[in-house]
Amino acid sequence: MLSTQSTLKNYNFAKLFESENDSDVEFKIFNAVDPKTEAKSVKGHQFLLGLLSPVLKKQFLYMKENVIEVRGPSFNSFRAFIKFLYSGEENDIKSINDLKVLFEIYGLGATYQVRGIRNLMNSFVEVPPTKLAYCLEVLQEYETKFIFEDLVKIVQEKCYETLNNNYSFDEIPPTDLIRIWESMNQDLVLWGWSSLKKLKDAAEKAAAAEKKEETERKEDSEEESWEPVPVKPQPKIIERGPICSNCNSIPCMDRQPLDKLKVGTKLRRTQFSSADCYVPEGIDAVVIGLNNEPQNHVKVDILVDDSTVYSFDYYPSFLFTYTCF
Structure with missing residues (x-):
């Protein structure tokens, strides 16, 4: 036995x-x-x-x-x-379909x-056409945080594949098409103009079709009744705005955590929650160094009054905000 x-x-x-x-x-x-x-x-x-x-x-x-x-x-x-x-x-990981999770x-x-x-x-990352708009929103939240650099690149490649492999974009709602185009249009170098033009054409076509359908519904309703029919405002293609001269970002990253900023950004310290940094509160400074090698914090050098340099380890729990000039 x-x-x-x-x-x-x-x-x-x-x-x-x-x-x-x-x-x-x-x-x-x-x-x-x-x-x-x-x-x-x-x-x-x-x-x-x-x-x-x-x-x-x-x-x-x-x-x-x-x-x-x-x-x-x-x-x-x-x-x-x-x-x-x-x-x-x-x-247990593969079954999760929420990219933010x-x-x-x-x-x-x-x-x-x-x-x-x-x-x-x-x-395990997948980007189907129906989730392309949501995935781009998640990318905007994490693409400036250095510990996510590898995963951000993977998701960007998946988004690019989804964009290039779709010719009609029928699976994507018209409003999402416009949001996707506006998001990708902010970085022509990353996404490429040829792919974006195809997306833009699809977005404009979808917006025009939706507007035409709304107009036809309004005309049909007017024939049946004299009651006014509200017309839903149609989404518009918004061209990319100017880059902030201070943080060099679109949109401006005013009041964002310090680990999202770039060298050369002017800032002002507020609500600092740790005694590990001795930068005076309410004083203007300039970021002159960011070292992203550690996995859970950033080595930061800040210039104050054009003469004093403060160096410290910055963790995400620290509260920094800055003001553009």
């Missing part, structure tokens, strides 16, 4: 995560959009998670009451990230120094 052996190799860690049995750490995820919303919890096991993440292992040493507060990523993103650490199932999981992999998860994310 063959004996049945129990080993950790065959243990179902995913089931352990779902059941929360014997958990000894609780992650409290706070809503970044509405801080007043009650935090949601994800439970785990210090020993197992510490094996996969040196950052978590260090956090476990200094946490209070076995609780770690998490601010930034959404609850769905953080839970999916921890679940994948337990299951190792690629389908994938970006957040990608960022969590970098923040907690989990090997392999960033490469895994690159292979």
Whole structure:
């Protein structure tokens, strides 16, 4: 008779995560959009998670009451990230169809120094025509953050393939076509004029067809009744505006975090939440150096009064705003 052996190799860690049995750490995820919303919890096991993440292992040493507060990523993103650490199932990531959630999981992999998860994310990104407009919106949010550089390039390539492989754009609503054209038109070098012209023609054609249909509906209604029929304003193609002379961006990045700015940008410090930087509040300065080599912060050099240089490590939690001149 063959004996049945129990080993950790065959243990179902995913089931352990779902059941929360014997958990000894609780992650409290706070809503970044509405801080007043009650935090949601994800439970785990210090020993197992510490094996996969040196950052978590260090956090476990200094946490209070076995609780770690998490601010930034959404609850769905953080839970999916921890679940994948337990299951190792690629389908847990592949089944996610929200690009923003994938970006957040990608960022969590970098923040907690989990090997392999960033490469895994690159292979699962898809950009169907119906989601092209949304994907471009997500890109605008993450393309200036250096830790997402690799994933941004992957998504841009996917968007470019989707754009070039569509000749009629029938799957995309007319209003989305116009939004896509306006977004891509801001960077002709990246997207290429030939592809954009095809998109612009499709957007203008769709807008004209929608306007014609609305006019015909209005005329038909007038024949049946003298009641006035409101006409919905038609979307218009908006040409790209001037580049901000200070931050060199469209639109101007006024009051954006410091890690989104560029060398040469003038700024003014407000609401600084850390004692690690001694830049005086309310004083004008110029960014003269940005070193993006670390994965979770930026080395910054700031010139004040044309003579004093402040150098410090900037983390996303620091609050900087700047004013264009």
